[in-house]
Amino acid sequence: VAAAFTHRDTRAGDPDLHTHVAVANKVQALVDGQWRAIDARVMHTAITAASETYNTALEAHLTATLGVRFDDIPRSDGRLSVREIASVDPRLITLWSTRRKEITLRAGELAQAFQDDHGRPPTPGERQDLYQVATLETREAKHEPRSRSEQRTTWRDQAIAVLGQAGLDAMLSGVFTQRAARRPSVDAEWVRRTAPVVIANVEERRAGWQTWHVRAEALRVARTQGLLPDELEVAIPQLVEAALSSSISLDPPDDGIREPAVLRRTDGTSVYRVTGSTRYTSHRVLAAEQRIIDAASRTDGRKASLNSVDLALLTELAN
Secondary structure, three states: OEEEEEEEEOOOOOEEEEEEEEEOOEEEOOOOOOEEEOOHHHHHHOHHHHHHHHHHHHHHHHHHHHOOOEEEEOOOOOOOOEEEEOOOOHHHHHHOOHHHHHHHHHHHHHHHHHHHHHOOOOOHHHHHHHHHHHHHHOOOOOOOOOOHHHHHHHHHHHHHHHHHHHHHHHHHHHHOOOOOOOOOOOOHHHHHHHHHHHHHHHHOOOOOEOHHHHHHHHHHHHHOOOOOHHHHHHHHHHHHHHHHHOOEEOOOOOOOOOOOHHHEOOOOOEOOOOOOOOOEEOHHHHHHHHHHHHHHOOOOOOOOOHHHHHHHHHHHHHO
16 A cells, blocks of 8 residues: 655755655555555565666656657766656756755765775765765755646746747757657567666676566666557566576575465465565676686785885875
8 A cells, every 4th residue: 555646846946756655564465354564675675676667657658648758868976877858958957956966065075074084985885875864964944835837937937047938949849859769579589688688787786686676677778668658567577587587596405394384475485585585696797706716816926025015004194
């Protein structure tokens, strides 16, 4: 059970269409109809896949109903690229990125403080944590509510101030006259061809993964190919299954223990096993790890004396 709330702007008043979904922490069991606490472990693990499901569905519906097209816009910080509506003037994206600029500035200050305290830059994971802290620290109080017509009037005036009336008209004409991307036929051959791309993208960022990571990446790949909403419903499960079939399960060997029926879910799995918890890897990752192990066991490389190390540390300290 969930409640969805559509928002059209940020706390700074910039246009930002998004949806908040509040999920109840209760779920009704199929076996006896009783309401019980939901397993939050699964929900938190699947949060990125849920986010990508939303992003992909929103993009597919906007493409189908408005005829817009989305492009990948790379980011300078090494994170995943951003999907933006094609032909929107970059000056408007900059104008309406007030929150992002505030957060980025504060995150940079926190990263510098981290380096001063620890003597090293933050890792990607630590940098993401600092970004979350910056988001909370720069959060303003919510502004007074505005009607949709008030919001649109304000944003239109702001756009005209930047682009001029003629420039805005020309931009809108470009946005809504995009040539539709050529969609692939979602068949067995497409699944066979696309599944290795999904796994290759996943293994570039992690050494092990779960079904949720593969589903999130499958959604990212599918939306770049312009699939329609009803096609996504069919394509994503097939793509995830094919991608996982080529992965290597890291589950320990079966111990042969079988729980009685009362301790099994309706799908036959044990109640002691967290749904979707199987971890996977690939032959490519295992080969890379083996190369590291082989290199670490070598003793025929050049060696630095203790005096050289001490001297280097003292020089670094002095400078």
